[in-house]
Amino acid sequence: MKEPGLTCPVPHEPGGTVTLAHGSGGRLMHRLIRDIFLAAFPDPALREAHDGAILDPSQDRLAFTTDSFVIRPIFFPGGDIGSLAVHGTANDLAMCGAQPLYLSCGCILEEGLSLEALATVARSMAAAAAEIGLRIVTGDTKVVERGKGDGIYLNTAGVGRVIAAQPIRPDRVRPGDAVIVSGDVGAHGAAVLSVREGLKFETELKSDACHLWPQVRALLESEADVHCLRDLTRGGLATALNEIAQTAGLCVRADESSIPVRPAVAGACEMFGLDPLYMACEGRFAAFVPQHDCERALAALQDAGAAPVVIGEVLAEPRGEVRLTTRIGVERALDMLSGEQLPRIC
C-alpha cells in the first residue's frame, strides 16, 4: 500500500524504539522515513522519493566528499551525531575551497534506538544544514539487530561548488608560508570526553563544532592567496600539521606557547594526561598562506567571527617533519600518534 501524501507528518508515538521491522523496506520503514527524515528534511529533491537526486552543476567545478560518523555518546555538549555529520562533511568541502551545496544522509540504526532520539538527531541535521543553505537531497536507512550497532551510525556525502580561483591543496604549500589556526584547539574532544561513559566530569565545555564555510568564504573573498586549508578533526592539530608536512614534503615549525588552548580544555587534558594538540576539533582549521597575505587573512577570519592566531611557519627542511618549540624554548619533533590517546593510569 502506498503511503499517503507527505505534507503532514504524524508525530511518532512517544517512547517508541527502532525495531528490525523498521529496516524491512515495508510500511514501517516508510513511516519512519516520512515521520522522521522527511519531517526534518524538507528538500523538494528528497520529496520526489526517487532513487537518487538530480543535480545541475552546469559549468561549475565540483568538490565531492564523504564521511561516516560513529561517535559515542551520540549527544554531547554543543552538538550531537546529526549536527556533526553535517558540519563534518560540509567542512571537508570548505577545506577544498568549495561552497557546500548538497548532502546525502545514510543511516544505520540499531534495533532498540528510541525514535525520540532519532527524531532529535534528524532535526539537528536539518538545523545544521539550514545554517548555510545546504540541501539534504538523498538518503538511505538500514536497521541492524540489537547489539550489532551502537545506536546510530551516519554517513553523509557532500557536493560543493569550488569557489577558490587557485587550487587549495597541500602541494601548493611553500617554504615561508604562515600557518594560521582559526581558533583555540581541543574543545570538541574534551567536551565529548566529559560525557563519555565511565569518564564523566563536570565542565562548562562545549564542542567547537560549527560550519567553517563562512570563515573560508571570508578568507577567499579577502583575495589572500590561500595555499592550503585543513580541518583539525581526528588527531587534532598535531596530526593535521604532520599530514600537510608529509604530503607537501616540507617542514612545519610551530610554537607551542602561541597555540591557543582554553583553560577548561587544558585542565581536562592535564587531569587525564592527554595532549590538547592531539584533541579533535570540529570547528577549527589551519590555513597556509604566504607571509605577505597573512595580515589580510587574519583580518578576514576575524571579521567572520574566528579568533585566528599565527602559530608557526613552513620551512624547507627537515622534509616531512613538524618541529615544535616547547614552552620552555626547546625544539622537538611533534609526531603523529600511532593510535588513540589513552588516559594515563596514575
Add this chain to the structure above:
Amino acid sequence: MKYLDEYRDRRAAERYARILQTLAKNPWTVMEICGGQTHAIVRFGLDQLIPKTISLVHGPGCPVCVTPLELIDRAIAIARKPEVIFCSFGDMLRVPGSQSSLQEARAQGADVRVVYSPLDAVELARRAPERQVVFFAVGFETTAPMSAMAASLARRSGLKNFSLLVAHVLVPPAMEAILSSPDNKVQGFLAAGHVCTISGCAEYAPLAAKYRVPIVVTGFEPLDILQGLAMLVRQLERGQCEVQNQYARSVRAGGNAAAQTLLHEVYEPCLRQWRGIGPIPASGLRLREAFADLDAEQRFEVAQIAAAEPKDCLAGEVLRGLRKPHECPAFGALCTPEHPLGAPMVSSEGACAAYHRYHRGGEKVSA
C-alpha cells in the same frame, strides 16, 4: 591552568638550566623513577636544556612496562572465558603477551572493556550479576589504594561475581634491585612524587644510607624536575646522600594515612616478577587471606600459566637504566608503537614510546 603555567615558565626554566651548569662540575648519571617524569622530560625537551654532563636514565616507573609476561598471559586466558567481562586500563590492551594481547583477544570475541576507575568495574559487576567481572589491578602505590577500595566495596556489598587480577608493584624494592645490581650506573634518584604522596618518604632514608645515593622526591612539571635535579646535583657534588622533598606541595613525610590503611587492609607484599628485570622480593602486592576469594588467579585457575621473555627486546636494560631506548638495535626499526616488541614501546609512560614520539621525526605516511 594558571597554577600549572607557572611551573612551565620559560625564563625560570632557563634560570635553572644556568644553575645546573654552575653546579655540575662532574659527570653524573641520574635516574628519574616515574614514567610520567620521563614523559615530561622529553615532551618539554628538558634533556636538551640541562648540561651534557648530566645523563638522565629512565627508571622502571611505568606500570604497564613492568607487568610480567605471565600475568598478561593469565589476563588473556581469563578474558577469553565466555562468562567473563575483563576490565582494564586502556594502556594494558596493546601490551604483547607471549602469544597475543588483550586487544587481539577482544577482536576474537573476548569481552574486554576499558575502564578509568576500578570502581567502575565494581559497578559493572553489580549491574551484570550473571557475568563474572574481573579487574586487572595494575599500577604502583598510586593506583593500589583505588583497587583496594574496589575490593573492600565488593566485599561489603557481598558481590560474588567480582574479582581482581592483581599486578600491583612497589617502587622502593625496585630501586633497591637497581642499586644492588653489580652493573648499576645510577648515582642519584629523582623519586616519584605521586607515589610518595601516598606512601610518604620514610622508606627512602635506609636506601640512601645503605647505597650512599641522594634521593630527591620530585614532581612532574618542568620546573619541578629542574629544581629536583639541581637539589640532587648539589648533593652529588658535595658527596651527600640525603632524602630531600622537592614536591612538598603534594608530599607529606608520612604520606596519605587513609590510603595506606586501606592498602594494608586488603594487600600484603609478595615476591613479584618484573618484566625485563626479574623477580624482586617483597616488590609486589597480593590480596590478604581475608580477601583471597576475590583473587581472579585462584577463581579461574590460571596461576599455573608461565611464560619466558623474548630475547630480542632489551626492555630490561632500559628499565634498569643500563641503556637508553635509542641504543636498542630494535628501536624504531623492528620495534615501533605500531608493532611493539616490549612494553616500554606501548605505554604512553614507557621510555621507548616517549623517545619514539618526541625524539625521532615523524613516521612517514603515504601522501
